[in-house]
Amino acid sequence: MINNCFISEKVRKGFTIVEILVAMFLLSIVISLPLTDLFIRTNLRVRRMQTALQAERDLLERIRVAPYNSPYLQDDGAGADLNDMSNPDYFVDSTIVYGMKMRRYYNVQDDAPSPGMKTIKVFVLWQGMRDTATHVLSAVTIKNARW
Secondary structure (H helix, E strand, C coil), X not given: CCCHHHHHHHCCCXXXXXXXXXXXXHHHHHHXXXXXXXXHHHHHHHHHHHHHHHHHXXXXXXXXXXXXXXXXXXXXXXXXXXXXXXXXXXXXXXEEECCEEEEEEEEEEECCCCCCEEEEEEEEEEEECCCCCCEEEEEEEEEECCC
16 A cells, blocks of 8 residues: 555645745746836926926916016017917926926017007926927917906
């Protein structure tokens, strides 16, 4: 008669709980490294977008409190050039923040959408230091002579 306890030890199949835990630990490290890099890059992108949005809001607020006849709210006479980013009416500033180059400017169009009103379009352009793409954020506000 053959002893069953000797057969069960030699024919043993599967992994021990320690082997499974070690494999899961190593697999979690290998998977978490690319995800950490992705989270850091996404966080930086969101921070840059929030900074550009805050710069845009700051410029819009400056324009809203300026008087209607301010010299900084005059059209340059080039016609309907609100979307012309290559030749803006007013250049505000250029800064580097959070590793990005940021420029702010705006265009003014008189008597639009009706006489006695001005349409002002604000642009915020930014580009990362190692980024080749230029990102644009823009907003439009209308100023009335009576407001």
